[in-house]
Amino acid sequence: MRRLLKFLHTMGAIGLMGAMACLLVLLAAAPAPTASLAGYALVRGAMGTIATWIFFPSLALTLIAGLLSIALTRAYLNAGWAWLKAATGVLVFEAGFVNVLGPMQQEAERSARALAGSLDPGTLARSLGAERGTLWVLLAIATANVVLGIWRPRLVRLPR
Secondary structure (H helix, E strand, C coil), X not given: CHHHHHHHHHHHHHHHHHHHHHHHHHHHHXXXXXXXXXXXHHHHHHHHHHHHHHHHHHHHHHHHHHHHHHHHCHHHHXXXXXXXXXXXXXXXXXXXXXXXXXXXXXXXXXXXXXXXXCCCHHHCCCCHHHHHHHHHHXXXXXXXXHHHHHHCCXXXXXXX
């Protein structure tokens, strides 16, 4: 069971960080909606799909496998690094759900509506900077969690 959870946690982390990198590249490559509404809608649709089918499931898999690993492995119960990873993992989950998944899905829907003519294209692309900043912060936290998982520093010794 321990190896299965480690495998699932690792695969989830790979998918999560890969999805964040893809979303950052697509944010950088997205044309302005005023320059090419069709191109903007296409990129935002791809971003919504990545957020829905890769980012969020990977995030959930990573968090669930990590929490189960802590619960089932006695050595992790007293390891400060494991609890720090758990705390940051929960924060990344919440921020990813609220600040990445929701806005990406909404903007994909809004850009499709603008392309269909039922929404003013001038109202699009207002959250690009915030999305980019959130993704960079989440990517940095995910990288820090990988570092914690590899080096496992003795942060705090919890009483037994």
